[in-house]
Amino acid sequence: MDDWTTGRLDDWTIGRLDDWTTGRLDDWTTGRLDDWTIVDSLPQSYPIRSPVLYQIHVVLNYSISPSISVSYQWSNPTALRIQEKVMASKCPREISSEEIDTYHRDGVVLLESIFDSQWIDVLTRGLDRNCENPTHRARTWDRDAQGRTMFWDSQAWQGIEEYKHFIFESHAAELAGKLLKASEINFFFDAVFVRSPGTQFSTPWHQDEPYWTIEGYDTCTIWMPLVPVKKKNALAFVPGSHLSHQVFDQYNFGELNPDGKSDVDQVNFTGIAEESIPDIDADPEKYNVTSWDMQPGDCVAFNSRILHGGSGKLDEHQELKVFTSKWLGDDARVKFRECGMDPDHSAIMTEYGLKPGDRPGTDLYPKIWSSTSKSKSSSITEY
Numbered sequence: 479m480d481d482w483t484t485g486r487l488d489d490w491t492i493g494r495l496d497d498w499t500t501g502r503l504d505d506w507t508t509g510r511l512d513d514w515t516i517v518d519s520l521p522q523s524y525p526i527r528s529p530v531l532y533q534i535h536v537v538l539n540y541s542i543s544p545s546i547s548v549s550y551q552w553s554n555p556t557a558l559r560i561q562e563k564v565m566a567s568k569c570p571r572e573i574s575s576e577e578i579d580t581y582h583r584d585g586v587v588l589l590e591s592i593f594d595s596q597w598i599d600v601l602t603r604g605l606d607r608n609c610e611n612p613t614h615r616a617r618t619w620d621r622d623a624q625g626r627t628m629f630w631d632s633q634a635w636q637g638i639e640e641y642k643h644f645i646f647e648s649h650a651a652e653l654a655g656k657l658l659k660a661s662e663i664n665f666f667f668d669a670v671f672v673r674s675p676g677t678q679f680s681t682p683w684h685q686d687e688p689y690w691t692i693e694g695y696d697t698c699t700i701w702m703p704l705v706p707v708k709k710k711n712a713l714a715f716v717p718g719s720h721l722s723h724q725v726f727d728q729y730n731f732g733e734l735n736p737d738g739k740s741d742v743d744q745v746n747f748t749g750i751a752e753e754s755i756p757d758i759d760a761d762p763e764k765y766n767v768t769s770w771d772m773q774p775g776d777c778v779a780f781n782s783r784i785l786h787g788g789s790g791k792l793d794e795h796q797e798l799k800v801f802t803s804k805w806l807g808d809d810a811r812v813k814f815r816e817c818g819m820d821p822d823h824s825a826i827m828t829e830y831g832l833k834p835g836d837r838p839g840t841d842l843y844p845k846i847w848s849s850t851s852k853s854k855s856s857s858i859t860e861y
């Protein structure tokens with residue numbers, strides 16, 4: 479592979495691969511990648527890891543094998559040596575019918591050890607970059623007298639290659655598809671919740687769907703702690719509450735704005751609410767409040783209609799970094815709400831030609847998985 483001058487690489491990105499185990503790709507004869515080219519050169523700004531060694535992360539989008547992550551090392555631009563690692567997007571096990579039933583009965587299910595450490599590393603690197611380069615939507619939700627913070631950002635995936643990689647190449651969409659028994663799954667958006675050690679801020683109890691620019695039962699959030707979290711600090715749920723049709727007067731998260739950021743999304747449910755949101759913390763047993771001790775690699779998947787909250791109130795040296803991805807199944811449709819939306823996607827949806835009642839799609843809400851196509855988990859070839 480010394481002659482690295484032809485072919486087509488449609489979509490490649492730079493990433494940090496420090497933790498990756500690599501393997502030599504000596505036999506490049508399968509014909510899978512004979513249709514590629516380098517479409518750009520190594521950016522000057524990319525950090526040089528040694529005087530003669532560069533590493534770049536290339537994502538090959540190829541029709542037979544959906545994506546292969548490759549790290550290249552070279553000592554000069556023409557003599558190219560290739561090392562590769564296929565990023566596992568294989569679901570480590572089947573999602574059982576009991577787990578699917580639990581998801582629909584309770585609105586939430588814990589899936590233990592469902593993402594391997596590589597995905598946690600990818601998302602951790604992405605989260606670090608996201609915190610360094612927040613989007614215009616990002617803000618601190620809470621800052622206390624000791625300077626402890628709770629940071630939130632959302633829909634950062636277009637600028638964070640690691641998030642993109644996870645969204646397109648992990649088995650997250652497949653998980654959502656299996657749980658929702660969907661025929662297809664579109665990505666909705668990502669959101670991160672980052673608490674510095676000891677932060678006492680606790681997420682108010684709420685449902686997600688009433689805030690969203692989407693309406694439908696077929697929704698799934700995958701909540702992934704990137705560090706260990708104890709049951710008492712993890713996101714908690716009221717099982718079964720996703721089946722209630724009560725319209726609650728919910729919290730306006732726009733009020734969480736200690737830095738006085740402008741243009742923050744606001745909601746006001748008072749005009750449409752039938753009742754106040756119950757005081758769940760006052761009687762957790764009554765509501766059968768449920769949460770779990772979780773390790774990186776575990777996730778909870780939950781329906782956007784379920785009452786959830788209560789995460790936080792960390793021990794002194796405990797931090798909490800959470801990556802969430804939101805997925806849309808068959809009945810999800812665009813909805814613009816007069817009470818306000820948070821995060822409010824109505825302007826960007828309109829810009830992309832989406833209107834109320836539409837099935838979300840376009841490059842903004844890409845279709846990632848379908849029950850009829852061979853799933854990524856089985857189509858990746860391990861070299």
Ligand SMILES: O=C(O)CCC(=O)C(=O)O
Nearest residue numbers: 671681686713789800802
């Ligand atoms: O992690 C948290 O504190 C809040 C998460 C949440 O409410 C959500 O993902 O909808």
